[in-house]
Amino acid sequence: MKPVIIEKEEIIKLLDFKEIISVIEKSFIDFSEGKLVMPPPQDIVIEEFRGETHIKSAYVEGNDSYCVKIASGFYDNPKLGLNSSQGMMILLDSKTGAPKCILLEDGILTDYRTAAAGAVAAKYLARADSKNVLVIGSGIQARLQVEFLLQVFEIQRLCVWGRNEESVKNYCDYISKFNFLDLEVLTTVQDHKEIDIVITTTPARSPLLSVVEKGAHVNAVGADMPGKQELSPKLLAKAKIITDSTSQCEKSGELQHALQSGDICLKDVHAELGEIVSKTKKGRESSDEITIFDSTGLGIQDLAIAKYVYEKFINLAE
């Protein structure tokens, strides 16, 4: 049996926001309850060309497929007219190891599953009446996080802050297709008022956000490797902290900094998101508390979205 090969253009046509949220929501339960195989990532760093490739793999016991993801970031690619993100996902048959499907996705499935995880977190952690959103950053993740959030909340006002003026302008042009949104560009991050949900999506390596209002929820998406940081440890100290994987966030997420500075300790982490989705632990308990979702990205989310695309492709082909 030769593997099915699905190209990026075909993959994009198959993606449905609501379906992906549901698939990723389920993957958080699998992560908390299932018997997993998720080896540490393999990293190939090509210094001469400012490139890096990370290989993440995941298997959930009982699942008919497992996933290997090759995801690269080559930071000089835009000069060549190419995306920085490159890569593919490969589904393998759990019983035989035979390749079932190669998804030539160039990193977009990582973008989608990350944004969907943000929507799942907000669904369980933000106030149900949330309507004012602040997004920090103006790249692909800043777009997708908002598009996924729109599936869950009736957002009315969207504030955006970004370092690069042209990129913020492009962001606004793109977002203007949601003409019901009251769009506002902030000159400084701290300028924001009456914000219910904050989403941080930058590759920053020092805090951009130190204060949010009572009752706000924060999706901290940017920090996903050692050294990256968007939130002040003081903000974490005031909040109820939920992680995608506490052990991974300790090394790669916002947790790394707040733990190191001593502003929090490990027992201050309230839960992993899967425990809240599966109702093992409580989510938001009052309209006053600040909640933070520390998101670093899990191999099991890659498995979930790869399998979703593959099965949808096969069903449509039949």
Add this chain to the structure above:
Amino acid sequence: MKPVIIEKEEIIKLLDFKEIISVIEKSFIDFSEGKLVMPPPQDIVIEEFRGETHIKSAYVEGNDSYCVKIASGFYDNPKLGLNSSQGMMILLDSKTGAPKCILLEDGILTDYRTAAAGAVAAKYLARADSKNVLVIGSGIQARLQVEFLLQVFEIQRLCVWGRNEESVKNYCDYISKFNFLDLEVLTTVQDHKEIDIVITTTPARSPLLSVVEKGAHVNAVGADMPGKQELSPKLLAKAKIITDSTSQCEKSGELQHALQSGDICLKDVHAELGEIVSKTKKGRESSDEITIFDSTGLGIQDLAIAKYVYEKFINLAE
């Protein structure tokens, strides 16, 4: 640019023994002289189905491609009429990370590059007049090692020993196509006489071979992970030891056992094969000495053979 996809049947048609020996010979020099990126393998073990997947990657500075290999062994596959070996190699562009080629090779390129490494080792280490060969094991590697060796030596007599009678019979049927070979099946390994080159190719976990004659060369191919062993440490103590990678052989090759038992210490290792190929160190120095090549398999060999197949495919297509 979409990656080129090459299927197993097409790959097999492209493989030329002499060319592969030359490509692998060069890769040993790259290994000893080049600036390499070869991260530790990523291992995914799926216990329920007796399966394991190992991901090996390699990049050599200045090379226009780097390689990711997904190689699986699922030991119940033969019951399903499938090969135990499954997998693929992926070539990525060193400047951009973009996938250039996917080789759906099901593990055969690993088989070929391993056998070619044996021929390279024998070329530099066995006596030039070698004509009597003993092969231990009767699987695919026992076939290919002999086929590659035939490119380098005028073998006249081939002795074979294997645990499984039927498999040895199939081996002899296959090898009988080389009708100039005087073929002999041994009932015990120690039975052999006047053997110039010994090749061990089994998955054994305790010594099968403890004695060889003066002047013999041994290709120790089977031991390629912790726990595997085909040679007695006493035999290593009597021999000039050459490895593919000393640091890897310490963990996964015959070295692990001989070091642990104290029969040798690390300074007894004479050289890595690349140092001999590049003439930095001497190979065989007398017709009396016993030489042993401890082969564990290198990611750089995967890169070399994947690149060879890809370039040959592209050149033929043009």
